[in-house]
Amino acid sequence: MRVNIIIFTNRSLFYMNYIASIGSYFIMIKEVFRKPTKWSIMKKLILKEIDELVFGSLGIIIFISFFIGGVVTIQTALNLTNPLIPESLIGFAARQSVILEFAPTFTSIIMAGKVGSYITSSIGTMRVTEQIDALEVMGVNSLNYLVFPKIIALMLYPFAIAIAMYVGIFGGWIAGVFGGFTTSASFIEGIQLDFIPYHVTYAFIKSIIFAFVIATIPSFHGYFMKGGALEVGKASTTAFVWTSVAIIILNYILTQLLLG
Amino acid sequence: MIEVNNLHKSFGEAHILKGVTTDFEKGKTNLIIGQSGSGKTVFLKCLLGLFTPDEGYISYNGNIYNDLSPDEKRNLRQEMGMVFQGSALFDSLTVEGNVMFPLEMFTKQSKSEMQDRVNTVLKRVNLIDAHHKYPSEISGGMQKRVAIARAIVMNPKYLFCDEPNSGLDPKTAILIDNLILEITQEYDITTIINTHDMNSVMEIGEKILFLKNGHKEWEGTNKEIFKTDNKAVTDFVYSSELFKKVRQMYIEERN
Ligand SMILES: Nc1ncnc2c1ncn2[C@@H]1O[C@H](COP(=O)(O)OP(=O)(O)OP(=O)(O)O)[C@@H](O)[C@H]1O
Ligand SMILES: [Mg+2]
Numbered sequence: 001m002r003v004n005i006i007i008f009t010n011r012s013l014f015y016m017n018y019i020a021s022i023g024s025y026f027i028m029i030k031e032v033f034r035k036p037t038k039w040s041i042m043k044k045l046i047l048k049e050i051d052e053l054v055f056g057s058l059g060i061i062i063f064i065s066f067f068i069g070g071v072v073t074i075q076t077a078l079n080l081t082n083p084l085i086p087e088s089l090i091g092f093a094a095r096q097s098v099i100l101e102f103a104p105t106f107t108s109i110i111m112a113g114k115v116g117s118y119i120t121s122s123i124g125t126m127r128v129t130e131q132i133d134a135l136e137v138m139g140v141n142s143l144n145y146l147v148f149p150k151i152i153a154l155m156l157y158p159f160a161i162a163i164a165m166y167v168g169i170f171g172g173w174i175a176g177v178f179g180g181f182t183t184s185a186s187f188i189e190g191i192q193l194d195f196i197p198y199h200v201t202y203a204f205i206k207s208i209i210f211a212f213v214i215a216t217i218p219s220f221h222g223y224f225m226k227g228g229a230l231e232v233g234k235a236s237t238t239a240f241v242w243t244s245v246a247i248i249i250l251n252y253i254l255t256q257l258l259l260g
Numbered sequence: 261m262i263e264v265n266n267l268h269k270s271f272g273e274a275h276i277l278k279g280v281t282t283d284f285e286k287g288k289t290n291l292i293i294g295q296s297g298s299g300k301t302v303f304l305k306c307l308l309g310l311f312t313p314d315e316g317y318i319s320y321n322g323n324i325y326n327d328l329s330p331d332e333k334r335n336l337r338q339e340m341g342m343v344f345q346g347s348a349l350f351d352s353l354t355v356e357g358n359v360m361f362p363l364e365m366f367t368k369q370s371k372s373e374m375q376d377r378v379n380t381v382l383k384r385v386n387l388i389d390a391h392h393k394y395p396s397e398i399s400g401g402m403q404k405r406v407a408i409a410r411a412i413v414m415n416p417k418y419l420f421c422d423e424p425n426s427g428l429d430p431k432t433a434i435l436i437d438n439l440i441l442e443i444t445q446e447y448d449i450t451t452i453i454n455t456h457d458m459n460s461v462m463e464i465g466e467k468i469l470f471l472k473n474g475h476k477e478w479e480g481t482n483k484e485i486f487k488t489d490n491k492a493v494t495d496f497v498y499s500s501e502l503f504k505k506v507r508q509m510y511i512e513e514r515n
Contacts, residue, residue, distance in 0.1 A: 130348035133310050139337035
């Protein structure tokens with residue numbers, strides 16, 4: 001509640017004082033982990049969020065990964081005109097780009113839109129209709145109640161990314177083989193070539209951090225919004241922009257730290 | 261007993277509450293009246309601790325709210341029930357889920373004890389066949405009644421109602437007023453109600469606080485409000501023809 005008041009009296013958010021917003025964001029994160037909600041209730045909330053945020057996203061994740069994997073393969077194949085380069089490089093390139101970037105980062109940007117806007121609008125609507133005030137009046141730590149289950153649910157996000165990797169490479173194989181760009185044998189040789197397990201670890205570390213960002217930045221924009229239904233829509237858009245920016249920057253930093 | 265001392269609250273340039281001092285007694289229905297925009301909701305939210313006053317203080321049974329630790333504040337809040345102006349029901353829960361929410365959150369009761377309690381309070385607000393409906397599936401008046409049920413389910417010591425009977429038909433409005441009066445007396449609650457409704461003022465106004473532009477313009481009982489010569493009060497209370505006639509009759513009777 002204290003955070004709530006600090007930010008409401010503080011017009012920083014209003015004037016887009018970024019530094020102050022970043023400060024408020026971290027104060028919010030701290031508050032999320034204080035005064036936990038009763039476990040029997042929290043358990044139900046977490047399961048509901050897993051269903052909504054993770055299972056509910058699998059369809060789109062699979063769809064996108066499949067086609068992106070296919071496109072990456074076709075493009076690599078089309079650019080490999082030199083007969084001296086082995087054909088297995090197509091599978092190799094598909095595997096590397098899917099595991100390193102397309103599955104973790106590209107999917108996360110999509111999730112920032114899908115899951116993020118759901119989070120901002122659902123929390124924002126609760127703010128606008130005073131449901132958050134109602135929670136606070138009862139003595140519930142509303143940030144813990146609303147944001148914590150989303151963070152925990154999204155810790156399962158790497159499983160979705162693992163599926164995205166698998167489906168992405170599978171999409172590449174389909175496109176490569178059935179498009180007549182490569183043979184199944186050389187594609188499979190390519191995806192086994194110089195495989196470094198650490199790359200998968202790197203991708204999972206990235207996706208865990210992106211998951212945290214996807215859960216918290218949209219929550220922040222929803223929780224501290226002011227106004228009515230129109231502002232809920234605006235807050236969702238703003239949240240998407242900032243979540244994407246954060247993902248892109250963190251992607252750069254993490255790649256430098258983990259692979260550089 | 262709630263005491264309010266020199267309460268000020270501004271939002272940016274707008275000075276909404278300009279030094280309100282008053283107190284609200286236990287076991288009484290205290291009404292706050294005033295025109296739309298006069299600061300009633302802001303006042304109530306200051307009492308609840310949802311807004312921090314810029315100046316002045318509020319004390320609950322002698323404990324000054326702002327001096328309490330965060331945990332003490334939360335404990336105090338568990339003794340409060342609030343009916344928001346827009347009901348503020350949780351969209352994701354059914355009627356029953358909404359009313360059960362505080363019980364699940366803060367008590368160790370068994371499922372069947374909670375169920376009994378929920379049935380009792382829902383019956384008290386005259387809602388018997390909407391247990392499994394969602395807030396979006398019931399009417400505004402029904403939402404209000406669910407909100408009242410949720411506010412009283414924990415037997416609060418302090419009950420705050422922001423226009424509990426706006427949007428209700430006159431019959432249900434009176435029913436709600438009487439219900440609030442009954443539970444206030446039965447459980448010796450300190451009840452504070454924001455209202456526009458002159459019926460409520462006449463029926464349950466054991467204490468009335470009239471706010472005008474963020475000032476305390478007048479306070480007294482529903483007996484006194486008939487007699488007052490304060491122009492702002494009479495203009496507000498007797499703005500309808502019906503009440504003008506009532507007042508006229510009252511004055512004639514008195515002479
Ligand atoms: N969170 C807020 N930020 C800025 N201004 C606010 C806020 N809440 C209320 N106000 C302003 O305070 C004034 C009083 O509002 P309030 O909601 O207390 O009126 P009210 O007496 O409850 O009116 P009504 O009877 O229509 O509910 C209004 O001018 C409103 O614009
Ligand atoms: Mg109001």
